């Protein structure tokens with residue numbers, strides 16, 4: 001089990017992370033979701049041992065991890081970090097890059113084939129890495145991190161250079177492979193769809209502190225403000241009173257798919273401003289009391305037309 005207890009971490013007086021506490025077991029996948037600059041990479045670097053923790057402790061299976069001052073080569077041997085700037089050898093082939101981490105025995109050939117299949121680079125096996133695209137290089141870095149089968153894999157925006165077309169299949173291959181091999185994984189991402197679909201737990205960071213922690217379903221069902229909801233697309237923050245006959249105070253967060261056009265007059269009339277085609281539906285941007293309101297509808301609506309909305 002990996003136990004992370006960070007009381008605080010600062011870069012030259014500026015506190016970057018505060019009160020981060022979580023545990024992950026073998027084979028579990030935690031996604032760290034947070035806006036740019038909130039401290040995701042710093043958290044991964046602390047866990048990997050590239051930075052000294054100011055206050056707090058990180059343990060793996062009851063051994064305290066000691067950070068860069070305590071070993072010649074920074075980084076723990078049972079962990080691999082795939083960083084945003086990946087570390088691969090440009091003047092060797094894809095297969096040679098992977099082999100450089102293996103023992104040189106015959107079974108390595110099978111392992112290389114297995115890894116090439118996970119990242120779908122079989123056709124590029126004998127290509128020099130310098131001749132690959134950015135996304136292909138990122139896939140080599142992923143395969144290389146898996147070569148020696150780490151116990152914990154840390155991924156910093158692992159799919160940032162990979163197109164949508166390849167991304168879905170690659171994510172499925174990679175995260176299934178990690179589950180099969182019982183490798184724990186912590187991945188930093190801005191991509192809520194990835195976090196919801198592939199992780200066992202999500203840690204949402206806000207300004208270096210834990211904003212939310214839980215199972216993906218719990219996180220999605222419990223978002224309560226614009227920052228939290230904003231990771232899952234456009235959200236509406238509306239007075240509770242609008243959807244209740246009782247006198248209720250406060251605001252409620254409503255996703256566009258939770259609003260629909262009513263056949264009756266309601267207290268929630270909106271004026272259509274713009275329609276965005278999303279394939280399966282249109283996202284309608286409208287105005288109510290000078291506020292932008294987003295809702296989904298199956299067809300395009302005319303600009304300026306008025307509709308009454310209801311919660312469903």
Ligand SMILES: Nc1ncnc2c1ncn2[C@@H]1O[C@H](COP(=O)(O)OP(=O)(O)OP(=O)(O)O)[C@@H](O)[C@H]1O
Pocket residue numbers: 011012016034035036037038039040041042043188
């Ligand atoms: N070596 C450093 N020295 C001083 N400040 C740093 C250093 N590295 C990062 N920071 C600052 O720490 C904060 C957190 O950075 P970090 O890279 O961890 O964020 P992030 O959430 O990973 O961002 P992104 O999603 O953009 O990669 C930022 O304000 C950044 O400017």
